Amino acid sequence: MSDAVIPPALKPDELGPDTSPVAYDADSTGSIAYVTLNRPDYRNAQNSVMTYSLDAAFRRAVDDASVKVIVLRANGKHFSAGHDIGTPERDFDTFYDNSATLYWDHTNRGGGDQRLARETEVYLGMCRRWREIPKPVIAQVHGACIAGGLMLAWIADFIVAADDAFFSDPVVRMGIPGVEYFAHAFVLGPRRAKEILFTAERFTATQAADWGMVNHVVPRDELAAKVDGIATSIAEMPQLGLALTKKAVNICEDQMGLRNSMDSVFGWHHFAHSANAEAAQGDSLGGMDAKSMKASAKPAATPDRPSQEQR
16 A cells, blocks of 8 residues: 555535545536546546545535536546556545445455445446436546546536547456446447457547547537537526436436446456456456556557557
């Protein structure tokens, strides 16, 4: 473990426009809440402090009757590099009261039990909780949106991306079948999902829009204005109507198998962790870390720069 001091997660009334690792602000009307990932020095990698602070921000927006729409965005060069697997503030062994699930404390368990308890709460449980937020959520994405960053974007109802945004889920390099919130086949379609998982190759915002994952792609300097325009339009609708409509679409998605599929793949995800831990290196991440994952990343294919397979 690192010797870095891990701060407590922020509570709803402690959040502000500049607070870290999550900031909270609203527009002049109070109808649009801005929830901002604010750990830019680490490319907004998600440790537990960020996760629980993010949950507090969402709770604050839900509890505020004047808020009609929530915008999830990020400070710094990137939306999110994914789960924290190597910063000085990695807090895997730190206790936090569960918010998303009724499960036992992971810190006094070991091995696969510890990983399952923590990831049931912090990864799958939190994302499912946020997907059910009864107010529309727009993800405003720029720069890198990698692995756990995809999970954050996928819980949103809309994704609006800058033209500099890129996406990937490279965890198959760890021998693991994708991130915990396994929505890949639903947001990308089965064949594109297999392609991005099998190759670990990045894909661009334009590709994501073509495949149906992203709603709009705009120049980086127009991103905030585009999101604000959509949010303002949504905010004119009745709040209960928005909540019921969101519930209706989510129910349809679940009836198509999203929730059951996630439960099944989450089991294979943890089998892979345990298989890695039993192997010679004894590492549940298959010997990979943040540096090696970054070094192995393949850039997104563009018309001017074909993919590895096209060369």
